[in-house]
Amino acid sequence: MEQTLRYKRVLLKLSGEALMGENGYGIDMAVVSRIAREIAGAVAMGAEVCIVVGGGNIFRGLAGAAQGMDRANADYMGMLATVMNALALQNALANEEVPARVLSAIPMSTVCEPYAWARAKRHMEKGRVLIFAAGTGNPFFTTDTTAALRAAEMGCDALLKGTSVDGVYSSDPKTDPDAERYDRLTYLDVLTRDLKIMDASAIALARDNKISIIVFSIQTPGALSAVLKGEGRCTVVSG
Numbered sequence: 001m002e003q004t005l006r007y008k009r010v011l012l013k014l015s016g017e018a019l020m021g022e023n024g025y026g027i028d029m030a031v032v033s034r035i036a037r038e039i040a041g042a043v044a045m046g047a048e049v050c051i052v053v054g055g056g057n058i059f060r061g062l063a064g065a066a067q068g069m070d071r072a073n074a075d076y077m078g079m080l081a082t083v084m085n086a087l088a089l090q091n092a093l094a095n096e097e098v099p100a101r102v103l104s105a106i107p108m109s110t111v112c113e114p115y116a117w118a119r120a121k122r123h124m125e126k127g128r129v130l131i132f133a134a135g136t137g138n139p140f141f142t143t144d145t146t147a148a149l150r151a152a153e154m155g156c157d158a159l160l161k162g163t164s165v166d167g168v169y170s171s172d173p174k175t176d177p178d179a180e181r182y183d184r185l186t187y188l189d190v191l192t193r194d195l196k197i198m199d200a201s202a203i204a205l206a207r208d209n210k211i212s213i214i215v216f217s218i219q220t221p222g223a224l225s226a227v228l229k230g231e232g233r234c235t236v237v238s239g
């Protein structure tokens, strides 16, 4: 049922690690299916959902470079890893009867559609979930920066960063019982205090385009829907 939403068009950033469950590597389809159900719930509420998925559960360019690979080559491997995650998510969404399209910044037309802004807009107008794969298509970037870029391109109201904790804390809440959760932060707070939410270029891009970043737990059932209504436990980063 359609509801009044605080944020209607959103970009959801999922790190690769969010898809690997307890395995420590790769894709746990049970976890992907659970996330797909959360997204299906958001779509049923009337939200327009775009997704950028990372690849850190499979391969990170920096890890390849640390083993002596050329950084650009290693980054291309990282971008290919995001395509695998995107296809898994598209499959899980199809199982929930949510139409979704994978749009890759690196063209691979037998696998998925190449990313093109106008085409992405058209898919969105037709009510499809968009899954942006292969990052920006350029080495030396991250999928966090991709998330801020695509959020700006698609005219999203907010960038939702789905993590394993329900917001930004003064220290690691998993190890420090006195860790304090922030309800609100400014972009400048995040940059000057080096709070590890997203990399600095992603924060700067979000700030320049006045896109709020909302950090919440994608592992908590119902948290995504709550955030869309402007409720629930989260940290909002804005001007």
Ligand code: UDP
Residues within 6 Å of the ligand: 014, 015, 016, 017, 053, 054, 055, 056, 057, 059, 060, 061, 062, 074, 075, 076, 077, 078, 079, 081, 082, 134, 135, 136, 137, 138, 139, 140, 141, 142, 143, 144, 146
């Ligand atoms: N990557 C890249 N350019 C981009 C986006 C990603 O080169 O525009 C590569 C980079 O090697 C990165 C990997 O893809 O390590 C996976 O992305 P990321 O580390 O952002 O994934 P996450 O941490 O969100 O799982």
